[in-house]
Amino acid sequence: MTVNILFVDDEPEFVRAHINALEESGYNVKHVRSYTEALNALQQTFHLIVLDLILPPSDTDLQYGESEPSAEVGLSLHRVIREELGLTQTPIIFFTVVNEIETRHQIQKIEAKFGLSSSILVKPMLPSKLLIKVRQLVGGRDEQENQ
């Protein structure tokens, strides 16, 4: 069974190596760049979400620079994923430059509501480290095929 990963990051050029590493390990990765793109993509099912917190609200904002990407957008997407879309079983890895304690607390609060522990990886990070975390949460391709 193929493991589908939704990779949400507005700067793909800086995470290309990480996405490649995931794909080379047999994961099916869909990359989106904004809040609205992520919501649209989540009409499909994913086994894991890799989420950068600093996002623009929509791709037009990205294109025309109408509003600054911000951590508020990423946190808002997190809340929507858990509380409105009800995706409480899909693990989320927060892969982000944002390292403030306040932000961590906000993530932990929402995850704790659903009995989940938060996975926060702070950039810069080696692709192999991300891979280790992904395998911990969803298993490797071989493991999935054996289920």
Add this chain to the structure above:
Amino acid sequence: MDRNKTSRFERLIGDNLGAFRVMLEGAFKDWTGAYDVLMPDTKQYLIGAAESKKFSPFCARLREAPKGRELCLECNLRAAKEAERYQQPIIHHCHAGLRDIAVPILVKDELIAAILCGQVRPESSDWDVESLKEAQRLEQELRIPGGELVKLRDKLPQMSYEQLEETAQRIFTMARFVSQMLETNLELQKANQQLRQAQAEQVRRRKRSEQIEKAVTGLFTLSETWEDLWQNLQQVLKQINDILVASHAVFLLHELLEDGTRTSTIQAAADMPASVGKERTFEHDNLFDNWEELQDVYQVRFKDPIPGTLCWELQRARPATAAPLHSMVNVRVRLKSTIKGLIVFFFEESAATEFNIEEDRATLHLIASRVARAYNNTSVYLAQVIEEEQRREWIRRVSHQIIAPLNGLVGYAGSLLERFERWRQHSPNRFASWPEEDLLRWDNALDSILWTADWAARLTRNLAWMAELNEDRKKLKETDFEVIRNVPNFIIEIARFVQGLAREQGLHMVHVEKDTLVSLNARLQVYPDYFRQALLNLLDNAVKYADPGTNVIVKGTATNGHCRIQVTNYGIRLRKEDCERIFAYEFRTPEARKRYPTGTGIGLPIAREIVELHGGTLTAEPSRWTSAGWETTLTILLPLAKRKLG
């Protein structure tokens, strides 16, 4: 008669009473009869001549009955009044038919006392006959046994009108002198009283100023928000209100808005009725011209305001039983010659005289200047806070923007390195034609890209740390701390990031003594991201200043309830006097600057702040000379088990 009362004459003459008696004696030295001084306000006699031997037996007999005394007093008072009316001595027939003299002692034409003498029979036979009839009448009235009074009267001396007049004028000359003296005394007493009143008023005003000065010290404390400032000001106004016995007070803040409108808003109000909302704002061109709106704001009605003055009569819409407000005193609060606001004190009629603008100008100025200063301090503080927040936000944003591409660099370099190593392992033939040193160079290059990118990211995090620390620290909770189960691995993982730099510097390696660090397993409790940063900074520092060919050593122990982690290098010397200084921001020793000119001097201070955040200490010992060179050790000491946030 109440002898306890002091007459006005006695009060005025004061200490000169004795001299007056002597003067009186002198004036009457040739007088054989009695004399006295009547004080009309207390109806008392000064000398008490009635009890003396000089008092005629006729008059003494007359006065034995209370009615007799009463009649005498009434007669004397009438005579004194007449003397006052004419402002001259008068010679009159008393109620008993005798001739008496009343000489007025006047102060500003007002009778203060009357010198009385006489008790003589008229010399003229006609008058004497009339006088006898009076005596007989009195005998009957007072029921004095027949003939007794007449017999006593016959023994009285006779004196002509001219003799009496001469005596009267002589006494009057003395009386006029006494009058002048009393008038002078009166002026002096008035002046003294005014002086005492003025002094008392000064003391009162000084005390009041001191009280107000004490009240406004409440404005010395910096208010860190506008709400705090207005609350503070409200309390101060309330205190000043009580001191000045004012009805209530408001502070109006004047502001010029972006659209050019001027507004005034009540920001603080003491004892103001609840019906006057604090948020009342009104537009105006000139506050003092906008009467209608002022009246609406204060819910008052002015009557006949006097332009150009600071006080107005006003009536306030209150229950009929309440006293109308009498006046309003405005105190302008200026900031750099611009009127920033207005403090208005309202006074009830009864308290209106408590406040005098001219005399209290200094006090008003004190209040205004303190309010202005408090406003300015808060304004400056908030501007600094905003600026600081904007600066922090900018640093945060920039650091995120720098770290993102570094992540890309780390990603690509990491991937290439891993791929390279996999190829070397699984497809060695691919590199069969490569010289060994080329392979090593390739390996090192990738590794260098990796640690350089990571190092740049760490430096950026240090800068972001400096911007965020104080705010972020407040949010740390106990649950953010993790127990590190495998301390050697934790530290090896961190040390890996400086191995590249170590290699560049020509060091052997960064050696992590696993055997010693094992004792810290499950006993080291840290906030991983911050502690990692602190250790990296220490290792970075140790590697940068180590001599080529040496090792940097990391070891640890758990002793006496503490975790101890030590980082040792062999390189530049750390002198005793610099052991504390190296933890000050941007301080670098001369040796450090020489060895590494482009260092920032922020790594160690940040490391210390992080360690202290964990409730621990970071210290440095002076270098000691060894065979490997100058050995320098930096020590982190952290309490074991759970700790309070630092």
